[in-house]
Amino acid sequence: MNTVADLILAGALAAVWLAAGLLADRLPAARSARELRRRAGSLTVLVVAGASVFVAVPVVTGLVPGDSAAPSAALASAIPALIVLTASLHLLGRVRRGAGAFVSAPHTPVPPGLRAAAAHPLMLVPLQVTALATLLGLPIAARVVEVPGADLAGIAITVVGVAVLAIGVRAALRHSRLSLLALAPLGRSRPRVPANIR
Numbered sequence: 001m002n003t004v005a006d007l008i009l010a011g012a013l014a015a016v017w018l019a020a021g022l023l024a025d026r027l028p029a030a031r032s033a034r035e036l037r038r039r040a041g042s043l044t045v046l047v048v049a050g051a052s053v054f055v056a057v058p059v060v061t062g063l064v065p066g067d068s069a070a071p072s073a074a075l076a077s078a079i080p081a082l083i084v085l086t087a088s089l090h091l092l093g094r095v096r097r098g099a100g101a102f103v104s105a106p107h108t109p110v111p112p113g114l115r116a117a118a119a120h121p122l123m124l125v126p127l128q129v130t131a132l133a134t135l136l137g138l139p140i141a142a143r144v145v146e147v148p149g150a151d152l153a154g155i156a157i158t159v160v161g162v163a164v165l166a167i168g169v170r171a172a173l174r175h176s177r178l179s180l181l182a183l184a185p186l187g188r189s190r191p192r193v194p195a196n197i198r
Contacts (some may be wrong), residue, residue, distance in 0.1 A: 037102075080133055098114045116156075
């Protein structure tokens with residue numbers, strides 16, 4: 001297999017997961033329950049497409065004769081993609097079902113609790129880390145970086161580690177802020193004592 005074919009496979013994988021990571025970041029910003037449900041549905045489709053492309057990479061490289069770097073490039077995103085498929089997809093389904101509860105009133109603003117659920121770090125972080133890892137696979141597919149034993153690999157792992165930490169902290173702070181907004185009405189409301197009890 002040639003480098004162009006490897007880049008096409010790695011590029012398709014990166015494109016799908018990058019789209020999923022960007023859409024996941026915009027998920028809590030939905031203005032209505034219908035929009036949140038639509039975005040959650042689109043994100044589910046992108047996750048399934050990303051998993052399909054991930055499975056297609058070794059199948060295609062196995063069918064085409066010659067040496068290929070595409071499986072090594074795809075392997076960089078294997079662990080975060082597995083977390084997406086086991087944990088994030090479950091949370092995404094809960095958000096979609098929660099937004100679907102407002103199907104009779106589609107223009108209802110997104111409730112704060114549902115918005116906080118849409119910003120859950122266990123959903124956002126694995127999606128965005130998978131997108132970042134697929135980008136890391138592009139120089140491997142282009143054969144710019146040889147795996148294993150390249151000096152650039154150590155630098156790339158350090159950069160990705162810092163980026164993962166930044167994504168995690170950002171997602172945790174965002175979820176915490178939205179969770180506090182969901183609890184704020186409870187703190188502000190005071191129970192009213194009926195007049196006949198006073």
